Amino acid sequence: MTAHTTAHQTNFQKLIEKNHASVSLRRKVTNAVMLSVTGLMTILALIPLFWIIGYVVYKGGQYINLDFFIHTPRPLGMEGGGVLNAIQGTLIISGLASLIAIPPAILAAFYAANNPNTPLGVVLRFSTDVLSGIPSIVIGLFAYAIIVKPMGHYSGFAGAVAMAMLMLPTIIRTTEEMLKLVPHTLREASLGLGAPEWKTSISVVLPAALNGIMTGILLSVARAAGETAPLLFTALGNERYDLGLIIQSGIAQKQGFFEILKRVFDQPVDSLPLTLWKYAQQPYPERIEQSWAAALVLMIVILLINIFTRLWVESRKRRLQG
Amino acid sequence: MDNHNENQKSKEQGKAAMNKMEIKDLAVFYGKFRAVTDIQMDIQTNKITAIIGPSGCGKSTLLRSFNRMNDLTPSARVEGQILLDGENINVPGVDVVDVRRRIGMVFQRPNPFPKSIYDNVAYGPRLYGVRRKNDLDEIVEKSLKQAALWEEVKDKLHQSGLSISGGQQQRLCIARALAVEPEVILMDEPASALDPISTLKIEELMQELKKEYSIVIVTHNMQQAARVSDYTAMMMLSKEGERSGTVIEFDDTKAIFTRPKDKRTEDYVTGRFG
Ligand SMILES: Nc1ncnc2c1ncn2[C@@H]1O[C@H](COP(=O)(O)OP(=O)(O)OP(=O)(O)O)[C@@H](O)[C@H]1O
Ligand SMILES: [Mg+2]
Numbered sequence: 001m002t003a004h005t006t007a008h009q010t011n012f013q014k015l016i017e018k019n020h021a022s023v024s025l026r027r028k029v030t031n032a033v034m035l036s037v038t039g040l041m042t043i044l045a046l047i048p049l050f051w052i053i054g055y056v057v058y059k060g061g062q063y064i065n066l067d068f069f070i071h072t073p074r075p076l077g078m079e080g081g082g083v084l085n086a087i088q089g090t091l092i093i094s095g096l097a098s099l100i101a102i103p104p105a106i107l108a109a110f111y112a113a114n115n116p117n118t119p120l121g122v123v124l125r126f127s128t129d130v131l132s133g134i135p136s137i138v139i140g141l142f143a144y145a146i147i148v149k150p151m152g153h154y155s156g157f158a159g160a161v162a163m164a165m166l167m168l169p170t171i172i173r174t175t176e177e178m179l180k181l182v183p184h185t186l187r188e189a190s191l192g193l194g195a196p197e198w199k200t201s202i203s204v205v206l207p208a209a210l211n212g213i214m215t216g217i218l219l220s221v222a223r224a225a226g227e228t229a230p231l232l233f234t235a236l237g238n239e240r241y242d243l244g245l246i247i248q249s250g251i252a253q254k255q256g257f258f259e260i261l262k263r264v265f266d267q268p269v270d271s272l273p274l275t276l277w278k279y280a281q282q283p284y285p286e287r288i289e290q291s292w293a294a295a296l297v298l299m300i301v302i303l304l305i306n307i308f309t310r311l312w313v314e315s316r317k318r319r320l321q322g
Numbered sequence: 323m324d325n326h327n328e329n330q331k332s333k334e335q336g337k338a339a340m341n342k343m344e345i346k347d348l349a350v351f352y353g354k355f356r357a358v359t360d361i362q363m364d365i366q367t368n369k370i371t372a373i374i375g376p377s378g379c380g381k382s383t384l385l386r387s388f389n390r391m392n393d394l395t396p397s398a399r400v401e402g403q404i405l406l407d408g409e410n411i412n413v414p415g416v417d418v419v420d421v422r423r424r425i426g427m428v429f430q431r432p433n434p435f436p437k438s439i440y441d442n443v444a445y446g447p448r449l450y451g452v453r454r455k456n457d458l459d460e461i462v463e464k465s466l467k468q469a470a471l472w473e474e475v476k477d478k479l480h481q482s483g484l485s486i487s488g489g490q491q492q493r494l495c496i497a498r499a500l501a502v503e504p505e506v507i508l509m510d511e512p513a514s515a516l517d518p519i520s521t522l523k524i525e526e527l528m529q530e531l532k533k534e535y536s537i538v539i540v541t542h543n544m545q546q547a548a549r550v551s552d553y554t555a556m557m558m559l560s561k562e563g564e565r566s567g568t569v570i571e572f573d574d575t576k577a578i579f580t581r582p583k584d585k586r587t588e589d590y591v592t593g594r595f596g
Binding site for chain 1: 389426429436437450495
């Protein structure tokens with residue numbers, strides 16, 4: 001290196017050599033200090049997370065057993081009983097809400113990504129921002145006014161609509177961002193082969209962005225599944241809700257698929273956060289315990305949604321990247 | 323076609339037979355900005371025509387106007403004539419899809435679709451209604467062979483197009499373009515993202531392909547232009563006024579590199595530009 005051929009050393013090189021020891025010591029010390037500070041902060045930030053998880057597992061774990069997953073609630077004073085109704089409710093409400101929210105959200109995101117500067121594109125972006133800022137309890141109230149009131153009764157369907165409205169803005173936003181990340185030349189390659197715009201969007205752009213879109217949807221579903229407020233005046237809660245019984249009796253009465261579907265969604269339904277919220281207010285230690293257990297089940301359900309989506313995304317990534 | 327056009331056609335018959343495309347008085351605007359101006363250029367059948375020039379002089383812009391790709395840029399407007407087999411394709415009412423089928427494009431970065439190798443190549447033919455599996459199999463094999471990729475991928479046609487190397491991906495993109503049986507292939511710096519060996523493969527491939535197709539290639543690599551092309555168009559920004567790009571010299575590749583007429587061409591090809 002030139003640094004050692006002293007004859008040709010510039011002033012700068014001499015200076016570097018002279019200060020080498022002190023500069024490098026200072027660099028090492030700063031590095032060590034910064035590393036410990038950021039490390040400490042990371043640990044501090046993780047404490048509440050693990051505290052919450054640990055506490056819920058500790059409190060809920062004491063009560064949880066198989067019965068808790070496979071039985072509907074029993075009256076107070078009776079042994080056993082579970083939250084099957086709430087687990088089912090959470091799943092069917094989140095499922096229906098996803099069905100309601102995802103298709104329009106993705107189409108809207110395509111529009112916004114392809115036409116960012118048109119008036120409609122700007123309005124869309126502004127409204128998704130506004131919508132995502134609306135408190136979930138207000139959305140619940142709105143669903144009450146437009147669905148529960150006219151229909152005359154609470155229902156899982158109304159809950160799903162409220163939850164869908166909650167999911168809409170996040171899905172639109174993340175999908176739009178993911179679509180924008182798809183390289184422009186990929187679209188052009190398809191259009192250049194003579195494909196129409198819609199075909200390009202569906203068979204080239206969407207698959208290219210699908211991993212990110214799925215992750216976005218997952219986050220918003222997991223978020224929404226944990227919400228209580230939108231379901232308070234919509235799904236209401238129903239301790240005797242049992243999907244298995246509904247389907248069985250439907251089949252026994254020779255009801256068609258759609259009649260059974262109507263029964264599934266057209267009556268009040270419970271959900272895990274609702275159960276948790278209701279039980280936690282009751283003065284009975286048994287209900288409080290069950291409320292902790294419900295919290296644990298809710299966390300497990302959300303974790304499972306997370307894990308399945310992540311596995312799916314990973315396997316798809318591997319398939320694509322070989 | 324009106325009479326006048328017919329006349330002109332027969333008059334130029336001898337020459338037109340050799341010219342796959344003729345560009346006349348072409349100018350491209352982005353909004354008010356005149357990016358490219360006053361282009362006169364012939365693309366000869368079964369030859370490779372290179373477009374060289376410094377960054378930003380409008381090479382891509384020019385190339386993209388050849389197959390109406392600039393239609394996809396809302397602010398872009400193309401003036402002048404682009405004749406494909408004597409017929410102006412830069413007029414309203416022309417079937418753009420058909421133009422793009424006849425004039426294929428290969429991009430700077432390999433951009434296979436997130437689909438299997440097979441589905442990448444079959445994408446174009448399917449758009450034009452080829453559905454039978456036997457027909458598609460045949461097209462896929464033929465195109466991959468033409469792109470000199472068949473031997474390397476024939477056992478993994480149903481693996482993702484993204485799972486192969488960058489150089490293979492670029493040949494896959496060429497196969498994808500070939501699958502719709504174009505007549506002209508436009509390549510915008512097709513090897514600039516590739517390693518030297520993959521680049522060489524693409525260059526050899528081009529020599530094969532020109533037997534059946536007319537090729538236009540944009541490149542920053544002087545040696546590449548000298549090695550592969552038959553004709554070279556030198557583009558440069560006009561010094562005065564709007565600073566639009568234009569072709570300052572268009573000639574045999576040999577002439578451009580050994581006895582350029584324009585001083586600026588000479589400076590550029592010898593690396594003294596700047
Ligand atoms: N979509 C666009 N909108 C507005 N101006 C553009 C657009 N695309 C290119 N331009 C401008 O047109 C001019 C020519 O650009 P072009 O990309 O054709 O140059 P190029 O010769 O291909 O450059 P490079 O060698 O860097 O690829 C540049 O001034 C560029 O800024
Ligand atoms: Mg370019």
